[in-house]
Amino acid sequence: MHFDRVEWHIIVDAATAAAALQTGEIDWYEQPPPEIQTLLRRNRAVTVEPIDPLPLTGILRPNHLHPPFNDKRVRQALLPAISQTDFMQAINGPDPALFTTGVGVFTPGTPLANDAGLAPLLGPRSVDRARALLREAGYTNQPMRLIGPTDILAPAAMTQVGADLVRRLGINADVVITDWGTTVQRRTSREPVERGGWSMLFTSFSSFDFVDPAAHFPLRGNGTGAWPGWPTIPRLEELRDAWFVAADLPAQQAIAREMQAVAMDELPYIPVGSYLSVTAHRRNLADRVKGLAVFWGLRRT
Numbered sequence: 671m672h673f674d675r676v677e678w679h680i681i682v683d684a685a686t687a688a689a690a691l692q693t694g695e696i697d698w699y700e701q702p703p704p705e706i707q708t709l710l711r712r713n714r715a716v717t718v719e720p721i722d723p724l725p726l727t728g729i730l731r732p733n734h735l736h737p738p739f740n741d742k743r744v745r746q747a748l749l750p751a752i753s754q755t756d757f758m759q760a761i762n763g764p765d766p767a768l769f770t771t772g773v774g775v776f777t778p779g780t781p782l783a784n785d786a787g788l789a790p791l792l793g794p795r796s797v798d799r800a801r802a803l804l805r806e807a808g809y810t811n812q813p814m815r816l817i818g819p820t821d822i823l824a825p826a827a828m829t830q831v832g833a834d835l836v837r838r839l840g841i842n843a844d845v846v847i848t849d850w851g852t853t854v855q856r857r858t859s860r861e862p863v864e865r866g867g868w869s870m871l872f873t874s875f876s877s878f879d880f881v882d883p884a885a886h887f888p889l890r891g892n893g894t895g896a897w898p899g900w901p902t903i904p905r906l907e908e909l910r911d912a913w914f915v916a917a918d919l920p921a922q923q924a925i926a927r928e929m930q931a932v933a934m935d936e937l938p939y940i941p942v943g944s945y946l947s948v949t950a951h952r953r954n955l956a957d958r959v960k961g962l963a964v965f966w967g968l969r970r971t
Contacts, residue, residue, distance in 0.1 A: 672969035682821055691716060691950060698951040700963050701823050704763030710950045718950045722961050724777055724877035725770055725944035728757055728828050729888060732937070733869050734901040736862045738812045738841075745937040747803035749790040751835060754943030757872075760827035762945050769945040774930045775889055777880040778944050781919060782926035787934030791941070797838050804839065811842045814869035817857065819850040828872035828942060836870070857898040871898075872942070876962065882922070883910045883929065888939050901938040 679696060681687040688706045690696045692713050700721070702710060710716045730752070732739035739745050758769035772792060776782040816836060818829025829847065836843040844863070848856070853871070861867035880886050890896045890910070891903025909929045916922045933939075949963070957967045 671965065672967075673965065676965055691952070694952065697955055698949070698963070700949055701947055702950050703823055704761075707763070707948050707950070715953050716950055717953045717955075718948060720768075720946040721949040721963065722877055722947060724779055725946050726824070726874045726876055727773060727777060727880050727944045728761070728824060728872065728874040728942045730828075730832065730940040730942055731871050731873065731888065731899045732939070733867065733899055734938070735860055736867060736869070738809055738814055739869055741807060742936060743807035744804065744809055745940075746790070746935075747800055747807050747809070748839075748940060749800070749937075750803065751795060751797045751800035751839060752791060752940055752942060753795045754791065754941070757828050757831050758943040758945050760831045761824045762948065767946075768948065769943055771943050773941045773944045775880065775886070775933050775941060776882070776926060776930070777877045780877075780881050782882055782923060784923070784927045784930055786927040787931040790934065797835075800839055804841070809841075813842045813844060813863050815844045815846060815863045815867070816870045817846045817848070817853050817868045818872055819853045820847055822850045824874045824945070824947070825850070825853075825872055828874070832870065832872050860894070860900065874945075878961075883913045883926070889929065889933060891936070891938060896938075899938065901936065903932065903936045903938060905932050906936070906938070 681690065684703050684706050687699050688702060688709060691699045691710065707718055711718050732745055734740055754771040754773060758771065762768040770778045772788060774784060774788055816829065816833055819826050833845045856868060857871055859867045863869060883889060887897045889906060891901050891906035893902040894900050906929060909925055909932065913922055913925045916925055954971050955968060956971045957969055959966050
């Protein structure tokens with residue numbers, strides 16, 4: 671460590687945080703929104719770059735315990751309407767270099783990433799087709815609740831896109847937008863909607879979380895022991911166990927393909943694209959470790 675003290679400041683207003691970075695009142699702005707990124711790129715004293723060379727993956731997580739998403743057919747009905755481009759542009763703007771589409775359950779650019787089961791997410795998108803599939807699945811205006819935050823960039827942006835989407839699909843949606851802490855607390859509830867529970871949420875995970883099945887807890891299918899959403903998918907658990915004892919990388923990749931095929935059928939979650947999380951810091955900070963916002967090796971030139 672090259673600093674005696676590190677101070678973290680929570681500055682909710684993006685313009686205020688950007689102004690503080692440009693004047694040197696702060697040294698590092700962890701995740702500026704797209705319009706602020708454009709502003710900061712004009713400042714020669716500031717470096718704007720991906721915080722991690724690998725992308726984070728965004729997900730739509732349905733609650734598998736209660737209607738309407740306890741029915742696999744209702745979860746599948748969403749797929750024709752999911753535009754990964756829409757979700758990713760909401761986070762990082764229109765620059766295609768900053769996001770990836772055609773994304774499955776493993777981090778793009780890593781050995782287990784594959785295209786198995788992704789056909790329903792590819793090709794032209796159709797809200798009308800999704801509406802028809804919802805009717806065929808027996809959806810008849812049952813209430814659902816989408817929860818999400820206002821104060822953390824990626825989940826907030828994806829939640830806004832998702833809120834617009836469920837309304838266009840004709841889903842009877844109650845959209846509850848709060849701070850991130852309240853959202854995280856609320857998602858632990860296993861109660862039905864009428865008793866304060868939830869039906870859908872959006873969030874994202876760091877690149878290393880989705881590199882393989884070991885730490886990929888949204889891909890678990892172990893019911894009430896799983897991450898909030900609680901899917902019960904025994905085949906995913908069997909494949910995860912098999913991956914741990916696979917003899918070599920080709921064997922692991924074959925298992926990963928089957929895991930993704932199962933996941934895209936059962937839908938423990940729906941991948942909504944991957945994006946590079948952009949960070950900004952004063953140019954006189956050097957030797958930043960690529961990845962999360964950590965301070966090992968960071969020094970001032």
